[in-house]
Amino acid sequence: MKIGLLGGTFNPIHTGHLALASECCARLILDKVFFIPAYVPPHKEVEGDASALDRLNMVRLALGKDKRYEASSYEIDCGRTSYSIDTIRYFKKTYSTETNLFFLTGADVAGELSTWKDVDTILGLTTFVVASRPGWKELTSYEQKIKRLEIPPVKVSSSVIRDMIRKRKDVSNLIPDEVLQYIQRHGLYR
Numbered sequence: 001m002k003i004g005l006l007g008g009t010f011n012p013i014h015t016g017h018l019a020l021a022s023e024c025c026a027r028l029i030l031d032k033v034f035f036i037p038a039y040v041p042p043h044k045e046v047e048g049d050a051s052a053l054d055r056l057n058m059v060r061l062a063l064g065k066d067k068r069y070e071a072s073s074y075e076i077d078c079g080r081t082s083y084s085i086d087t088i089r090y091f092k093k094t095y096s097t098e099t100n101l102f103f104l105t106g107a108d109v110a111g112e113l114s115t116w117k118d119v120d121t122i123l124g125l126t127t128f129v130v131a132s133r134p135g136w137k138e139l140t141s142y143e144q145k146i147k148r149l150e151i152p153p154v155k156v157s158s159s160v161i162r163d164m165i166r167k168r169k170d171v172s173n174l175i176p177d178e179v180l181q182y183i184q185r186h187g188l189y190r
Helices: 016-026 052-063 074-078 084-094 121-127 156-164 176-187
Strands: 002-007 033-037 068-070 098-108 127-129 144-148
Touching: 002 016, 002 084, 016 033, 016 084, 016 098, 016 127, 016 144, 033 052, 033 074, 033 127, 052 068, 052 176, 084 098, 084 121
Parallel strands: 002 033, 002 098, 033 068, 098 127, 127 144
Antiparallel strands: none
């Protein structure tokens, strides 16, 4: 079995996250991709007023009934800073030894790889997949240990979406309808 792990704050989840998962599923022939919202990410603050549960609910709504995808509450359930190594070890323990884990990330996150906790262990336990996006930076020290995946760029970010919502601009083409309805219903990012 081949499983993709896609972590993030998903604050909110957007079309870029979904495009990344779709491209990885198709090109790496993954059986499933787990979307894993961080409780507290170690490298950045969770901005805005969406709680961890709100972010998990938005991920679940965005994934709908697509059998390729599943939301994981693992990091939120832990209730502490979310380190990728802990999540990878959890999935390694949960699934059989024949399961291959693919850690999926964008180039922006991978540029900080040298600051990650137990990065060498992460690279040994998973196939570390870096998807290209505008502003790609070379990863000189880890270049040989990662798999690059060139995907069509989707110019969107959660911070831009939050800002657009605050300014009452239309974000309907950047996030799934169900996520937009959730944001409106709960008065998030105002």
